Amino acid sequence: MSRRCSVTGTGSQFGNKVSHSNHKTRTRFLPNLQVVSLRSDVLGTNVTLRITAATLRSILTEPKNALIKQFTRLFDIEGIELKFDSAVYDFMAQKALEYKLGARGLRSICESILTDAMYELPSQKVKNFEVTLEYAQRKFSTSKLSMLKVA
DSSP, X not given: OOSBOTTTOOBOEXXXXXXXXXXXXXXXXXXXXXXXXXXXXXXXXXXXXXXXXXXXXHHHHSSTTOHHHHHHHHHHHTTOEEEEOHXXXXXXXXXXXXXXXXXXXXXXXHHHHHHHHHHHHHHHTOOEEEEOHHHHHHHHHHSGGGGOOOO
């Protein structure tokens, strides 16, 4: 486990966990981890996972049905070649961690960034479209998703 978050650059933080009996336990908090509980139908129990920014980035790009591949295919149907800067992947992973959305929230973040392009570019006869970090930040800040409050 690294001592610094690969996306935000923040280091480990230390603090106390305080129980109901006012018993303090010194602990280390890792800033790039998000604890997610999933209900497993096969096991019949809740499974707790620790998700990092690197995990969320790999969910965006690596699987056979990765989100980026799905959006690239949607644009290919319209005859538009879609490309992403690598910093955009980090931005999306950072926002998913910041708003505690997890992997399912990545799709909402992608949609908030690409929705305008999906509707406007086919009528403009554009053949190539590159999503830069500035474009992603601008579109995300104007979306309703950015109005969520961090829990």
